[in-house]
Amino acid sequence: MLGQVVTATTAAEQFALRRRSPVQRVQHVLHSYPAISPFLVLVISFAVFTMINPRFAQPNSLSLVLQQVAVIGALAVGQTLIILTAGIDLSVGAVTILAMMLSAKLAEGNGLPGILAVLVGIALGVAAGALNGTLVTRIGLPPFIVTLGTLSVFTAIGLLYTRGQSVQAVDLPALLNWTGETFAVGRFRITAGVVLVAVLYVVVGFALANTAWGRHVYAVGDDKEAARLAGIRVDRVLVSVYVIAGAIYGLTAWILIGRAGAASPNAITDANLESITAVVIGGTSLFGGRGAVLGTLLGALIVGFFRSGLSLAGVDDQYRVLAVGLLVLVAVAVDQWIRRVRA
Amino acid sequence: MNTSMTPVLSARGLVKTFGRVVGLDGVDIDLFPGEVLAVIGDNGAGKSTLIKCLTGALVPDAGSMSLDGQPVQFKRPQDAREAGIETVYQTLAVAPALDIASNLYLGRERLRPGPLGSVLRMLDKKGMRRDASQALADLGIGTLQNMAQPVETLSGGQRQAVAVARAAAFGSKVIVLDEPTAALGVRESNQVLKMIGEVRSRGLPVILISHNMPHVFEVADRIHIQRLGRCGGLITPQSHTMSEAVAIMTGATTLDETPGRVGGGA
Ligand SMILES: Nc1ncnc2c1ncn2[C@@H]1O[C@H](COP(=O)(O)OP(=O)(O)OP(=O)(O)O)[C@@H](O)[C@H]1O
Ligand SMILES: [Mg+2]
Numbered sequence: 087m088l089g090q091v092v093t094a095t096t097a098a099e100q101f102a103l104r105r106r107s108p109v110q111r112v113q114h115v116l117h118s119y120p121a122i123s124p125f126l127v128l129v130i131s132f133a134v135f136t137m138i139n140p141r142f143a144q145p146n147s148l149s150l151v152l153q154q155v156a157v158i159g160a161l162a163v164g165q166t167l168i169i170l171t172a173g174i175d176l177s178v179g180a181v182t183i184l185a186m187m188l189s190a191k192l193a194e195g196n197g198l199p200g201i202l203a204v205l206v207g208i209a210l211g212v213a214a215g216a217l218n219g220t221l222v223t224r225i226g227l228p229p230f231i232v233t234l235g236t237l238s239v240f241t242a243i244g245l246l247y248t249r250g251q252s253v254q255a256v257d258l259p260a261l262l263n264w265t266g267e268t269f270a271v272g273r274f275r276i277t278a279g280v281v282l283v284a285v286l287y288v289v290v291g292f293a294l295a296n297t298a299w300g301r302h303v304y305a306v307g308d309d310k311e312a313a314r315l316a317g318i319r320v321d322r323v324l325v326s327v328y329v330i331a332g333a334i335y336g337l338t339a340w341i342l343i344g345r346a347g348a349a350s351p352n353a354i355t356d357a358n359l360e361s362i363t364a365v366v367i368g369g370t371s372l373f374g375g376r377g378a379v380l381g382t383l384l385g386a387l388i389v390g391f392f393r394s395g396l397s398l399a400g401v402d403d404q405y406r407v408l409a410v411g412l413l414v415l416v417a418v419a420v421d422q423w424i425r426r427v428r429a
Numbered sequence: 430m431n432t433s434m435t436p437v438l439s440a441r442g443l444v445k446t447f448g449r450v451v452g453l454d455g456v457d458i459d460l461f462p463g464e465v466l467a468v469i470g471d472n473g474a475g476k477s478t479l480i481k482c483l484t485g486a487l488v489p490d491a492g493s494m495s496l497d498g499q500p501v502q503f504k505r506p507q508d509a510r511e512a513g514i515e516t517v518y519q520t521l522a523v524a525p526a527l528d529i530a531s532n533l534y535l536g537r538e539r540l541r542p543g544p545l546g547s548v549l550r551m552l553d554k555k556g557m558r559r560d561a562s563q564a565l566a567d568l569g570i571g572t573l574q575n576m577a578q579p580v581e582t583l584s585g586g587q588r589q590a591v592a593v594a595r596a597a598a599f600g601s602k603v604i605v606l607d608e609p610t611a612a613l614g615v616r617e618s619n620q621v622l623k624m625i626g627e628v629r630s631r632g633l634p635v636i637l638i639s640h641n642m643p644h645v646f647e648v649a650d651r652i653h654i655q656r657l658g659r660c661g662g663l664i665t666p667q668s669h670t671m672s673e674a675v676a677i678m679t680g681a682t683t684l685d686e687t688p689g690r691v692g693g694g695a
Binding site: 117118292293296297298299301302304305308309311312313314315316317318319375376 | 486505506507510516518520521522523524525526527531532535536537538540549550551552554579582
């Protein structure tokens with residue numbers, strides 16, 4: 087009897103293998119390696135934009151893309167962590183601006199030393215993340231609502247605190263502007279901020295892929311109740327994610343000062359949507375549990391390529407908005423499709 | 430069953446309510462060393478609620494519990510896990526996007542030896558995959574080869590096997606299975622029954638919830654009949670027939686009216 091059973095299984099397995107069409111194979115590969123589709127989009131857009139205007143591929147314009155992408159790319163790391171837990175963070179921009187304005191105001195005109203100002207900015211991000219995380223876990227409100235609320239709260243506090251006024255780079259200690267400093271790498275011009283962002287990706291990517299904490303982030307985003315029953319402290323994981331995301335926003339505030347050459351309460355108004363866009367184009371699922379920061383990096387670069395490529399092609403900037411919007415829709419549709427994969 | 434033995438797991442007067450719904454209305458249960466205790470009952474009789482209270486997934490409103498004679502209180506599932514109680518919940522509690530090995534080790538991941546583990550907190554993925562594969566092989570599951578395969582790509586039976594293998598691999602005191610064969614075909618069900626036998630032969634007591642009377646009567650040493658949130662009777666496969674068990678379970682009769690054969694009962 088056992089023999090019969092085993093044969094039947096093997097036959098069934100062979101049947102399953104034989105039935106797999108080329109489309110299903112693609113679905114399977116994408117399911118195992120979700121970063122493939124954004125990677126292909128990146129490569130293709132690079133080729134197309136270079137064909138339209140060869141200046142696109144020159145080191146100086148690519149260097150500019152990197153510098154432009156750095157801030158949103160950094161924020162998108164935090165956003166990725168939160169989206170992996172099936173959450174969403176609408177307060178990204180507000181927290182970053184508040185952290186930036188706080189450290190700039192405190193450091194303005196020989197106030198706080200630069201290093202302390204940076205740390206204060208990160209601490210503010212941590213506090214904001216702890217607030218978001220606590221509201222999500224303790225009160226059990228949906229992340230969308232919590233961060234919609236804290237978005238307004240932090241924006242208002244930022245404007246009230248600064249009375250809408252900017253702080254110029256000349257009034258700031260050198261360390262705060264350091265992230266904007268450029269140096270040459272071959273024929274590329276890289277800023278210290280870009281290097282910081284690269285380090286951020288490596289560290290968070292490593293933690294997600296190779297530590298127990300990373301496993302727990304995925305498990306919680308996948309199925310909260312299953313994770314709880316499997317013995318994971320779900321609330322702790324969630325709070326840790328919001329706190330780490332907040333710390334990343336605080337660090338990004340520093341990168342933003344260097345990039346903008348000033349601290350202005352009206353900077354990065356589109357940070358929320360742009361960071362979510364990078365995450366989604368990068369193949370991370372809005373339903374949680376699926377994705378990686380590598381995809382987000384590719385997503386952020388794709389948006390940067392479209393901005394640079396279309397402007398070098400002499401196309402109206404609205405076409406970039408249009409193209410990115412379409413990419414988001416396609417990315418979400420692909421995600422839905424690959425989620426339906428079955429053995 | 431030798432009643433002078435100390436139960437491994439014991440609970441008295443468990444009460445659990447959900448608002449106005451009464452899930453458990455004062456339930457006593459004892460699990461003795463090396464036995465398979467089946468829990469049967471209609472839908473909504475409180476079987477899952479009972480084992481959730483025993484395993485820390487729910488905190489009972491009232492009642493007491495002891496493990497090896499020592500009073501215990503489980504506030505969350507990992508308290509019970511740390512005490513050696515492993516559970517396959519009715520919902521399986523696996524993370525679909527994570528692979529088989531990650532699911533087996535979820536919540537108790539193993540770190541790499543040396544500074545890679547102690548400083549960088551790096552997971553020992555290779556070791557976990559190797560041992561996961563061994564754990565599945567120990568339970569006679571040969572069809573799962575690739576431990577890096579995401580659980581969502583597995584069939585229902587294979588998922589069940591992963592959940593059961595996790596419980597069997599880590600349970601050191603008690604294993605609790607809530608309808609482990611509910612969605613399974615004949616072959617997979619038999620495999621799970623075989624697993625239960627293997628677990629028992631390691632000396633671990635098992636609590637098995639099932640609607641499948643032939644399975645229950647095949648593997649159980651004693652049968653706890655759960656009815657309307659209470660214990661409707663404690664029988665054995667020797668003392669009562671399947672139809673008597675079903676009659677008690679559905680309220681067509683009571684244990685007092687159907688005491689069963691002499692020497693039966695609990
Ligand atoms: N989280 C909950 N919230 C509200 N009511 C609940 C909850 N969990 C269980 N109940 C109720 O408690 C009672 C017992 O449910 P339980 O899940 O223990 O039944 P069961 O015996 O496991 O049934 P089944 O055979 O269908 O699995 C039911 O009336 C159910 O509706
Ligand atoms: Mg149940």
